[in-house]
Amino acid sequence: MAPKKKKKSGKGKLAKMTEEERIIYLEQKALQEEEMKKKKEDMLNQFLKDKLVKEERSAHFNLFKLNHQWRTIMRTAKSKELKKDIEILSQTFERVVDRKDSVIKSLVKDLGEAEEQYSMALRSHLQNMDHLIDLQRCRLEVLLSEYEEELKVLKKEFDTERQMIVEQHKQEMNDLQDILFAMEENANEREAEARQDFQSLRDEIKNKNLEEKHALRIQLESQVEDLWKQFQQALRNYNETTEERKAAFENLRDKDEKSAKEIEMQMRKLQRISDTIAQLRAKMAQNSKESEERNRELRDQREVIAHHFHELKSQMNRFRENERARLTQLTLQSSVALKELQRKVDKGERILKLAEQCRKLETEEEKVLPFYASSLTEEEQHDVSAAVAEAPSEPLAEIMHEYTSLENFWKRYNKVLLDKVALDKEKSTLTDENQRLRAILKQYLDGISVNDEILSQHNPLFVVNQRTNVQMSIPVLDPRIKRPTQTVVEAAHVIKHTI
Numbered sequence: 001m002a003p004k005k006k007k008k009s010g011k012g013k014l015a016k017m018t019e020e021e022r023i024i025y026l027e028q029k030a031l032q033e034e035e036m037k038k039k040k041e042d043m044l045n046q047f048l049k050d051k052l053v054k055e056e057r058s059a060h061f062n063l064f065k066l067n068h069q070w071r072t073i074m075r076t077a078k079s080k081e082l083k084k085d086i087e088i089l090s091q092t093f094e095r096v097v098d099r100k101d102s103v104i105k106s107l108v109k110d111l112g113e114a115e116e117q118y119s120m121a122l123r124s125h126l127q128n129m130d131h132l133i134d135l136q137r138c139r140l141e142v143l144l145s146e147y148e149e150e151l152k153v154l155k156k157e158f159d160t161e162r163q164m165i166v167e168q169h170k171q172e173m174n175d176l177q178d179i180l181f182a183m184e185e186n187a188n189e190r191e192a193e194a195r196q197d198f199q200s201l202r203d204e205i206k207n208k209n210l211e212e213k214h215a216l217r218i219q220l221e222s223q224v225e226d227l228w229k230q231f232q233q234a235l236r237n238y239n240e241t242t243e244e245r246k247a248a249f250e251n252l253r254d255k256d257e258k259s260a261k262e263i264e265m266q267m268r269k270l271q272r273i274s275d276t277i278a279q280l281r282a283k284m285a286q287n288s289k290e291s292e293e294r295n296r297e298l299r300d301q302r303e304v305i306a307h308h309f310h311e312l313k314s315q316m317n318r319f320r321e322n323e324r325a326r327l328t329q330l331t332l333q334s335s336v337a338l339k340e341l342q343r344k345v346d347k348g349e350r351i352l353k354l355a356e357q358c359r360k361l362e363t364e365e366e367k368v369l370p371f372y373a374s375s376l377t378e379e380e381q382h383d384v385s386a387a388v389a390e391a392p393s394e395p396l397a398e399i400m401h402e403y404t405s406l407e408n409f410w411k412r413y414n415k416v417l418l419d420k421v422a423l424d425k426e427k428s429t430l431t432d433e434n435q436r437l438r439a440i441l442k443q444y445l446d447g448i449s450v451n452d453e454i455l456s457q458h459n460p461l462f463v464v465n466q467r468t469n470v471q472m473s474i475p476v477l478d479p480r481i482k483r484p485t486q487t488v489v490e491a492a493h494v495i496k497h498t499i
Contacts, residue, residue, distance in 0.1 A: 088364070092364070096359065100356075107352075125334075132330075136327070143319075147316060154305070154309060157305075158305070161301075168294075172291060176287065179283075183280055183283075187276055190276065194269070194272060198265070
């Protein structure tokens with residue numbers, strides 16, 4: 001009722017005022033209302049800011065308190081689990097230690113036996129090697145002695161043949177020198193005889209010519225005297241005309257006669273010398289042919305002996321190379337065998353170490369029952385045993401039949417492989433669930449916090465007709481994330497009705 005009376009008094013007051021006072025009064029009243037409205041808006045904004053700051057502080061404090069309590073609960077549960085695991089591990093460790101001690105003792109015993117076997121094998125191998133080396137040394141000594149004896153025999157035969165050939169060569173050279181000396185003496189004697197024959201023949205011809213000349217001179221003197229007179233005149237005339245030509249002709253005729261005589265003599269001499277030379281050449285050719293035949297036979301014999309010597313030497317070298325190659329191959333094979341044995345020992349040690357490391361990761365059930373029970377029926381097991389007992393017909397089946405003793409190993413390996421696949425699948429499932437829960441938690445944290453980044457995106461605070469623009473992966477009615485319902489009254493409404 002009070003506001004209505006105030007309104008009536010205000011209307012009565014306006015009725016008493018003039019038009020200008022009424023306008024001024026209304027303006028003042030509008031200004032007052034506008035100022036009052038601004039003050040209310042400022043107070044509302046300040047109240048909302050203070051409330052937002054308090055909400056942020058309380059959210060941060062509650063989150064810290066929740067984390068602290070959750071960590072305390074997790075520590076308590078984890079400590080209980082760790083204590084239980086420690087007790088189990090201590091018991092397991094004691095059993096493993098006992099088992100390891102027994103294994104170590106058995107391995108030490110096996111190692112001692114293996115060392116004894118290795119030492120025995122090494123001693124036998126060294127004895128065999130020493131025996132082989134002694135045999136090879138004896139064989140080489142025998143071969144060397146045989147080689148030296150054969151070499152001495154060949155040297156002796158070669159020296160004797162060489163001495164015989166040298167003496168024969170010297171004798172033949174002396175014979176050839178005697179033959180040459182005799183041929184020279186014979187040639188000199190024949191030349192002296194030829195000279196004497198030539199001189200005697202020359203004297204006879206000269207005397208005969210003189211006698212014939214004297215007879216002709218007597219016969220022709222009368223004719224010459226007759227003709228001399230006849231020709232004297234012609235001769236005078238002719239001499240007057242051909243005196244110089246005649247003198248040249250006479251000279252040339254004399255020279256021609258002398259040359260013809262000398263040529264005839266030289267031709268006879270050359271004929272005799274050429275005959276002698278032909279005889280000597282034939283004899284020398286025969287001697288050289290005989291000597292070449294002998295030299296060729298000697299060269300052939302020398303080449304045969306040298307070829308036989310080279311064959312023996314090459315055969316001995318080949319034998320040496322073969323023996324050296326066999327010795328090298330034996331050494332290499334022994335070193336390869338030692339390396340292979342060492343590699344197998346290292347591989348066995350590595351397998352034992354890996355098995356020891358894997359035993360630490362075995363569960364109690366695996367330690368008690370290391371091999372899982374077969375899922376086959378009795379008939380199927382009987383069929384499998386019958387198939388294994390059959391003789392293999394293919395090479396691959398024979399190879400697989402040799403590895404039947406590894407069946408228990410493959411059982412454990414397949415069991416571990418299946419566990420690994422199951423763990424990988426569970427890991428992927430838990431990873432997907434973790435990502436989904438992280439997304440829900442992020443949406444929840446975005447819904448309870450206010451900042452520029454969150455307000456610029458889809459915000460669950462923006463609710464119209466009890467709907468939000470955020471796609472919730474889990475309904476809000478889910479009890480895991482359901483928030484307690486609280487009645488909220490806006491501050492603007494409170495200020496409007498209280499002031």
